[in-house]
Amino acid sequence: MKVLVIGSGGREHALVWKLSQSPRVKKIYCAPGNAGIGLLAECVSLAPEDVAGLAGFARSNSIDLTIVGPELPLSLGLVDEFERQGLKVFGPLRKAAVLEFSKCFTKEFCARHKIPTAPFQIFTDPSGARQAVKERKSFPVVIKADGLAAGKGVIVAKDEAEALKAVKEMLVDEKFGPAGRKVILEEFLPGVEATFMVLANGADFVCLETSQDHKRVFDNDEGPNTGGMGAISPAPAVTKEINEKVIRKIIQPALMGLLAEDRPYRGVLYAGLMIRDDEPHLIEFNCRFGDPEAQAILFRLESDLIELIEAAMAGKLKSFPIQFRPEPSVCVVMTAGGYPGPFEKGKVILGLDKASGMKDLFVFHAGTRKDNGGFVTHGGRVLGVTAQGRDFKKAIERAYEGVYAISWEGVHFRRDIGAKILMRPGTRDQGPGTRD
Numbered sequence: 001m002k003v004l005v006i007g008s009g010g011r012e013h014a015l016v017w018k019l020s021q022s023p024r025v026k027k028i029y030c031a032p033g034n035a036g037i038g039l040l041a042e043c044v045s046l047a048p049e050d051v052a053g054l055a056g057f058a059r060s061n062s063i064d065l066t067i068v069g070p071e072l073p074l075s076l077g078l079v080d081e082f083e084r085q086g087l088k089v090f091g092p093l094r095k096a097a098v099l100e101f102s103k104c105f106t107k108e109f110c111a112r113h114k115i116p117t118a119p120f121q122i123f124t125d126p127s128g129a130r131q132a133v134k135e136r137k138s139f140p141v142v143i144k145a146d147g148l149a150a151g152k153g154v155i156v157a158k159d160e161a162e163a164l165k166a167v168k169e170m171l172v173d174e175k176f177g178p179a180g181r182k183v184i185l186e187e188f189l190p191g192v193e194a195t196f197m198v199l200a201n202g203a204d205f206v207c208l209e210t211s212q213d214h215k216r217v218f219d220n221d222e223g224p225n226t227g228g229m230g231a232i233s234p235a236p237a238v239t240k241e242i243n244e245k246v247i248r249k250i251i252q253p254a255l256m257g258l259l260a261e262d263r264p265y266r267g268v269l270y271a272g273l274m275i276r277d278d279e280p281h282l283i284e285f286n287c288r289f290g291d292p293e294a295q296a297i298l299f300r301l302e303s304d305l306i307e308l309i310e311a312a313m314a315g316k317l318k319s320f321p322i323q324f325r326p327e328p329s330v331c332v333v334m335t336a337g338g339y340p341g342p343f344e345k346g347k348v349i350l351g352l353d354k355a356s357g358m359k360d361l362f363v364f365h366a367g368t369r370k371d372n373g374g375f376v377t378h379g380g381r382v383l384g385v386t387a388q389g390r391d392f393k394k395a396i397e398r399a400y401e402g403v404y405a406i407s408w409e410g411v412h413f414r415r416d417i418g419a420k421i422l423m424r425p426g427t428r429d430q431g432p433g434t435r436d
Helices: 010-019 051-060 078-084 094-101 103-112 126-134 160-172 240-260 293-298 305-313 352-356 392-405 419-423
Strands: 002-007 027-032 065-068 120-123 141-145 154-157 183-187 192-201 204-207 216-218 222-225 230-233 266-276 279-286 329-335 361-365 368-371 374-377 381-388
Touching (some): 002 010, 002 051, 010 027, 010 293, 126 160, 154 160, 230 293, 352 392, 381 392
Antiparallel strands (some): 192 204, 329 381
């Protein structure tokens, strides 16, 4: 069969990599793809937001299945248009994908369906938001842009001044454009973060392995939020008991609530969690694979991804024997200097051949392009070095061995991805080494 993957990041490279292992897949296209994806698939010069162009390409090339990677085309109704034209596509309709592209909708949806989440207030006018900040008796407070902001529209304000600055940036300066014209002030929930993803079709779903993202740009969870600086899988905080609570209190109520509101969900549903006092709380819903969580999870997936998606399309997930390798995985994201702020492109990447030859390791490309036969940087998040090991300690060591083999001018990465796991009871208090 012929498959089209939409997107250009590390998540899409992981999808293409896993799809390429299926004996049923004869040809993979990726729009627009990146230099690493181009080694496994034919890249197509179509932007993810070009809904008409993508539908035309799928139709004229007899694509058997299209898989949507990023959130933007979902918010633009790509799945709706593909289905209108009779094209087979995996992802939620726009009216279901609203769970991701409107955080305000999601908070109110959670209230309607009794899904545990932090208390919140919604504002469209700066004066009301400023007044609410000034009346707060405790900090930090979480301030979120309502719409899509590439994973950067969430600010954890440590004090009143920082909160007022965030309100001004969103509602006055329009730093995030239309995404920030409505904001949420949300109670800060301390605890342990985790990612819980399922493949779903209506009330039918199957759980993927858990993971944990590392969103802050610097070590020790400092600095601004990013699209993700690394991920581990599984998330040790999601015990069997927590897993059951997430399904009962968050996943099932969400899927049933969407059905009740005539928003049937088909695709990957991502629940970002905060686990506090052995209770899971929803931070956010995403309507696609997480990035970089997809790299860590798909690296462990033993089942055929095409067969899994086809089971989802047919509503036969409950009987699908999904299998994952038990060994943990670690993904370390390497970024351009300056990310998530302004950054330079076109830096020559060295050491990819050495890293790619390492055991139980794969380098997923996110922001790269080919130049004079080599690879150069072409985005903020450039690579996701992903490895497995018999335990977390070995997986972390192996991932950083790959990271340290790669270099370019201005490269940045966190040196503590997964380090907190090694400090849990039963593990050695030893993190990854650092570059001299």
